[in-house]
Structure formats: structure tokens, C-alpha cells
Amino acid sequence: MRASFLDPQTIALLAAFAAPSLAGPYNGPYFTLGVGKPLVTDRLDPLLSPGKPASHVHSIIGGNAFAATMDYDKTQTSTCTNIPLKDDLSNYWMPTVYFHAKNGSFIRVPEKPFHKLYYKFGNSGNQRNPDVVEFPKGFRMMTGTSSLRSDDGSFEGGGNQLNWQCHGKGGSPRATGFPKGFTACDADYLGGLAATMRFPSCWNGNDFDAAKPLAHMAFPKGDGLAGCPAGFQKARFAEIMVEYWLDVSPFNGEYSANEVPWVLSNGDPTGYGFHMDFINGWKPGVLGKAMKTCNVGVTADPLDSNECFGPGSLQDGKARDTCTIAPAVKEDIGGALAALPGCNPIQAGPGPATTPKDCAGGTVANPISGPASSPTKSGPTKASTVPNRPSTTSKKPTATSPSSGGPQTSAPGSGGPSSGGSSSGLIPAQVNSKSGVWHAAGCYLDALNPRSLGGNPEWWGQPISSTNCVQHCDSLGKKYAGTENEGQCFCGDKLIGSQIKPGKCTSKCNGDKNEICGGPGYLSIYSLSGTVTKRSHRHHGRHFNGGI
Numbered sequence: 001m002r003a004s005f006l007d008p009q010t011i012a013l014l015a016a017f018a019a020p021s022l023a024g025p026y027n028g029p030y031f032t033l034g035v036g037k038p039l040v041t042d043r044l045d046p047l048l049s050p051g052k053p054a055s056h057v058h059s060i061i062g063g064n065a066f067a068a069t070m071d072y073d074k075t076q077t078s079t080c081t082n083i084p085l086k087d088d089l090s091n092y093w094m095p096t097v098y099f100h101a102k103n104g105s106f107i108r109v110p111e112k113p114f115h116k117l118y119y120k121f122g123n124s125g126n127q128r129n130p131d132v133v134e135f136p137k138g139f140r141m142m143t144g145t146s147s148l149r150s151d152d153g154s155f156e157g158g159g160n161q162l163n164w165q166c167h168g169k170g171g172s173p174r175a176t177g178f179p180k181g182f183t184a185c186d187a188d189y190l191g192g193l194a195a196t197m198r199f200p201s202c203w204n205g206n207d208f209d210a211a212k213p214l215a216h217m218a219f220p221k222g223d224g225l226a227g228c229p230a231g232f233q234k235a236r237f238a239e240i241m242v243e244y245w246l247d248v249s250p251f252n253g254e255y256s257a258n259e260v261p262w263v264l265s266n267g268d269p270t271g272y273g274f275h276m277d278f279i280n281g282w283k284p285g286v287l288g289k290a291m292k293t294c295n296v297g298v299t300a301d302p303l304d305s306n307e308c309f310g311p312g313s314l315q316d317g318k319a320r321d322t323c324t325i326a327p328a329v330k331e332d333i334g335g336a337l338a339a340l341p342g343c344n345p346i347q348a349g350p351g352p353a354t355t356p357k358d359c360a361g362g363t364v365a366n367p368i369s370g371p372a373s374s375p376t377k378s379g380p381t382k383a384s385t386v387p388n389r390p391s392t393t394s395k396k397p398t399a400t401s402p403s404s405g406g407p408q409t410s411a412p413g414s415g416g417p418s419s420g421g422s423s424s425g426l427i428p429a430q431v432n433s434k435s436g437v438w439h440a441a442g443c444y445l446d447a448l449n450p451r452s453l454g455g456n457p458e459w460w461g462q463p464i465s466s467t468n469c470v471q472h473c474d475s476l477g478k479k480y481a482g483t484e485n486e487g488q489c490f491c492g493d494k495l496i497g498s499q500i501k502p503g504k505c506t507s508k509c510n511g512d513k514n515e516i517c518g519g520p521g522y523l524s525i526y527s528l529s530g531t532v533t534k535r536s537h538r539h540h541g542r543h544f545n546g547g548i
Contacts, residue, residue: 029122029129031296031303035061035115036320039082041096041108042327043341046070047140047277048210053329055355056146056342057108057265059244061115062091063281064325072137075281080323083117084314085303089281092117094195094244095146095265095274096333098340099251099520105336106263107251107520108485110507112192113321114245121238121291123224128295131227131236132201134288135280139237140208141217143199144275146266149349151176155272158219161241162197164271166248178260178271184252193248193262197276198241202228205235238291242276250504250520267344267353324463324510334485335446336521425505426524427516431467433474438481439530443505444495444523446484452523453482453492463511464489470526481526483517486510490523495532 038059044067045054051069060066063078070091078089098106121132143160145152155162155176165174166185173179185193200217209215218232220239228236248262255261263269286309294308304314327333333341347353426440446452464487473481473491482490487510505524509517518524525532 029127029291029295030118030120031290031294031308033084033088033117033119033303035082035084035117036113036317037082037111037115039064039066039091039323040325040327041333043329043331043333044068045093045277047142047208047279048213053342055266056340056344057096057333058093058277059096059111060091060093063089064323065089066091066325068328070279072139072280075279076283078281080319081315082320082323084320085309086313086315087283087286087309089283091279091281092240092242092276094197094242094276095268097193097246098263098265098337099248099254100261100263100269100346101254101336101521105338106340107336108334109193109262110247110250110486110520112245112247114190114192114194114243116243118241118243119238119287120241127225129224129236130292132238132291133235134285134291135237135282136235137280137284138207139280140278141199142208142213142275142277143197144273145214145352146268146273146275147352147354148272149268149270149347149351149353150272158222160197160199160219162195162272162274164193164195164274166193167191176272178262178269180260181257183255183257185248186252191249193246195244195271195274196241197244197274198239199276199278201237201239202232203235203237204232238287240278250506250522263340263346265340265342265344267340267346269346269348272349273353321513326463332488334488334520425503425516426466426526427514428466431470431526433471435474436528438470438474438526438528441480441525441527441530441532443500443503443518444482444525444532445500445504446482446490446518446521446523451490452496453480453490453494463487463509464517465509465512465515466517466524466526467515468511469517473526479527480532482523483509484523485520486517488517495525 038061040060041057042060043053043055043057044060045058046067046069049055049068053068061082063075063081063083065074065076065078067074075089075091081089083090097109099109100106122128144162145154148154154160162176163174164177164179165172166179166182167187167190168182168185169187169191173181185191200214200219202218202220204216204218206216218229220226220228220236227233251261260269260271262271264271264273266273268274290308294303296303296308303309304311331341343356345356425443429440431438444452464483466481466483469483469489469491470481472489476491478491479493480491480495482492484490484507486507500522504519504522505516507517507519509515516524
């Protein structure tokens with residue numbers, strides 16, 4: 001048990017935490033929580049935009065009570081969390097990242113299941129700090145500034161230490177903003193583009209103020225040995241650092257080493273405007289008790305030891321990974337978009353970004369049809385306010401196996417009917433529906449104007465699988481069904497798009513991890529015949545390059 005803590009992955013991740021606050025060996029009074037993928041990706045921010053859609057999209061982790069309006073009592077109504085410790089029902093969120101294609105469209109970058117939370121309650125030199133206390137009920141804070149577009153000096157030394165790094169075979173370019181010098185971030189073990197950032201830990205006793213979101217907190221002086229600065233000595237909390245991991249492999253070969261094709265959901269193409277939010281949801285007494293005796297970073301004791309959080313304090317990986325909720329703001333935030341969700345024009349700086357004067361607050365830029373609770377076509381939901389969501393644990397739909405009595409026509413190149421994969425690379429290869437057996441027809445590029453299957457997703461909000469998407473499209477009497485980017489379902493009678501290599505459709509469905517739901521900008525296409533009749537369109541162009 002002890003040796004397993006300092007495995008190669010942990011050591012690699014800790015390298016990013018060895019800033020001035022953790023100078024020296026990779027050990028000390030701290031613990032690490034592997035979160036995996038987010039609870040939800042949604043345009044909500046209960047700290048800065050309570051009760052309504054936020055200005056930009058966030059990736060959110062933590063308890064499933066997360067909603068547009070939050071307080072401590074609300075966090076405690078969570079029925080699950082995607083954090084390993086059952087008693088941490090807090091929420092943590094940060095802006096999502098998009099790939100800005102050469103034709104101007106925006107494609108959300110998928111996340112890798114490597115997200116991490118670090119809780120440090122000591123100083124450098126492995127010194128436990130007895131003055132560190134747990135967060136009070138109702139505590140909230142932010143780190144980073146969304147409007148930054150250049151280095152203002154807040155990142156280094158005693159600041160938030162924002163760091164972006166490409167973890168790839170050919171080296172690991174890193175920078176405070178988005179780095180250059182790579183065309184892929186692939187590695188045999190731990191590849192991807194990652195951001196790390198820490199929260200301040202010194203409190204002045206005041207509540208969070210949305211007008212001055214950073215005013216009530218400060219970073220400790222130096223490595224912490226000198227304590228908190230004057231005016232911020234009401235309490236010192238554990239220092240939280242977050243690692244945010246992205247899978248940029250779908251875009252390999254689509255940009256040069258001198259280009260920076262990434263943009264944050266707030267319209268920042270520099271990476272300097274990255275920021276994070278936190279609302280405390282720890283059960284009272286749990287964190288405070290553990291910080292007095294837990295020494296994982298030195299002894300490698302497991303977190304469920306008596307010295308830390310105790311037996312039964314951890315949940316299994318399945319419970320963590322299946323804790324998800326549906327987005328509250330009903331809009332397309334994933335596959336090729338003409339504009340970033342919300343009102344977020346690109347602002348490259350170097351001066352601070354400003355709020356566009358012509359923004360209509362609370363509007364939905366890419367509305368989708370149908371309420372989040374059912375796959376219907378009732379029209380877009382008004383988004384001037386967002387109701388609080390019920391806390392639910394998403395259940396995975398069960399894939400329907402093809403019946404032996406249905407049609408057994410094979411998709412071209414499929415190698416014959418099968419309930420699993422096929423040479424098309426799509427899983428499942430067949431899906432039972434009321435009209436018969438649908439077959440995987442291949443992986444297709446999703447055009448932007450118009451979309452390959454027309455319009456916006458037919459089904460959004462519920463966990464999506466290729467199975468339930470096909471069955472939904474069949475119920476509508478459509479000819480084709482297509483899933484895209486983990487959680488979008490399209491239905492249509494005409495297909496615009498050129499078939500491409502199956503390797504682009506590799507995203508696991510958010511409703512069934514055993515199935516494939518296209519990829520960022522790519523559709524897993526199904527039809528009853530297993531074939532498609534493509535319709536050309538003179539305005540059709542590739543997502544990335546603007547033309548075929």
C-alpha cells in the first residue's frame with residue numbers, strides 16, 4: 001500500500017507542485033485526490049453569476065448538487081461526488097478550452113481523466129503547520145483573473161503559479177500562458193496538455209464579494225514559513241492546487257509548432273486568463289481532523305488509514321466515475337461552433353479584456369431543442385434564469401443487443417453483423433430499434449454551415465449513447481443517426497460530409513463508456529441499411545482547414 005502512492009504517475013504530477021511552496025523533495029504534509037473527468041461541463045458560475053447563465057463555459061467537479069445558486073447547505077444535498085473522498089462535497093470549476101480551427105469554428109477540447117486536487121497543509125521542508133484550519137461553512141474563493149491577457153506578475157513566486165505544459169514524447173514545453181513548440185502532446189504513459197494553478201490560503205475574515213472576487217484572500221509570504229501577510233491573518237487554510245488535463249490528440253497535425261490554436265471559453269487565446277473557483281462543501285470536522293495527523297506525502301499511508309480519513313472514507317472508482325449531472329443551460333457547447341458559447345469574442349490583449357457592450361446578458365448563443373429531461377423538440381429554453389437542478393446520479397442506459405431475427409445486412413467493410421465493434425471502428429456495430437437493426441456506417445466529419453445532419457442536436461442534456469441516440473432517431477422516423485463528442489445526438493434524412501478515417505471517432509459516450517460517440521467535430525453515423533447517400537453542398541468545408 002505504501003509503495004503504491006509514489007508511483008511514476010504521482011511523481012510526474014508532483015513535479016508541477018514543486019514550486020517555491022514545495023521546494024525540495026516530493027513529500028510533505030499534503031494529500032492528492034484523483035478526480036477523473038468532470039461532473040458536468042456547463043455555462044454556470046454560482047459565485048459570479050448566481051441564478052443565471054454565466055458569461056462562459058466551465059468544467060465542474062465535485063458534488064452533484066451543483067447549480068446556478070449555491071450555498072453550503074446546498075452542497076450538503078449532494079447524493080454523490082466525483083471526488084474520491086465521500087465527505088468532500090465541495091465544487092471546483094475552471095474555464096473549458098476550445099480548439100480554434102482555421103475556418104474560424106470552435107471545437108471543445110476533450111478532457112483526460114487525470115484531473116487532480118492537491119491539499120497542502122504545511123510549509124516547505126516537510127514542516128506541518130499547526131495553524132492551518134479547515135474552511136468554515138459557506139466559504140468561497142477564486143484564484144486567477146479572467147480578463148488577463150499577459151503576465152501581470154501575479155503568477156510567479158508567491159502567486160498562483162499558473163503553469164501550462166505539454167506532456168509529450170518530444171519534450172514538455174511549458175509556459176505561464178499557452179506554450180508553443182509542439183504539434184502533439186502524446187506520450188506512452190501520461191500525455192496531454194495540462195494546467196496547474198493554486199488557490200490562496202490566507203483569509204481576512206470577509207465573505208466573497210463578486211465585485212472584488214480576490215480581495216478577501218492572499219497567498220502566504222515566501223514559502224509559508226513567514227506566515228500570512230498583514231490584514232490576512234484571520235485564518236490560514238489548506239492550500240489547494242488543481243491539475244486540469246486536456247486530450248489534444250484529436251487535433252494532431254492541425255497546427256504547427258509556431259501556432260497556438262487553443263482558446264479559453266472566455267475568449268482568451270493566451271492562456272493567462274485561466275482561473276478557478278471553489279465553494280466549500282466539506283463535512284464539518286473531517287478536514288480539520290485529518291490535517292492534524294495525516295502525513296501521506298511523507299509516509300505514503302493510504303487516505304483511508306486511521307491517521308487520515310479513516311476506513312470507509314473512500315468511494316470506489318465506479319461510484320466516482322458515474323457521478324454526473326445534465327447541463328442546466330441548454331445550448332450546444334461542443335462540436336464545431338461558429339462562436340464561443342455566451343458572448344466571448346476573441347481578445348488577445350496584451351491589455352485586459354473588456355466586456356463587449358453589445359452582449360445580451362443571459363442569452364444562449366447556440367440553443368438546442370428539447371428540455372434537458374426528455375428527448376423532445378419543444379423549442380429552446382429561455383436562459384435568463386436557471387432553476388436549481390435536482391441532485392441525481394446519472395444512470396447508464398443498457399445497450400440493446402441485436403436480435404437474431406432482424407435484418408443482418410452488414411455495413412460496408414464491417415466484416416459482418418456484430419453487437420460489438422467492426423472494421424468501421426464504431427461501437428456498437430449494430431443497434432436494435434423498433435424498425436429493425438441499424439448498422440454503423442462509418443465516422444464522418446461534421447460540417448459547420450450547414451451541419452452534416454442539419455440543425456442543432458435533436459437530443460441534449462440526458463446522458464447519450466449511440467444506442468439510445470439511434471433508438472431516438474428511429475422513433476422520429478429519421479434515416480440517419482449520429483453521435484458526436486461524447487454527448488450529442490443528431491438525427492436527419494440527409495448527410496453532408498466526407499467519410500474519414502475511423503480513428504477520429506474515439507470519444508466514449510457519456511451515457512455508456514462501452515460505446516463510442518464520435519469525436520470532437522466527428523460523427524459516428526448509423527443507418528438501417530448500413531450505407532449512406534451523401535449530398536454535396538458547395539459551402540461545405542472541413543472544420544479545421546475551411547475546405548476540402
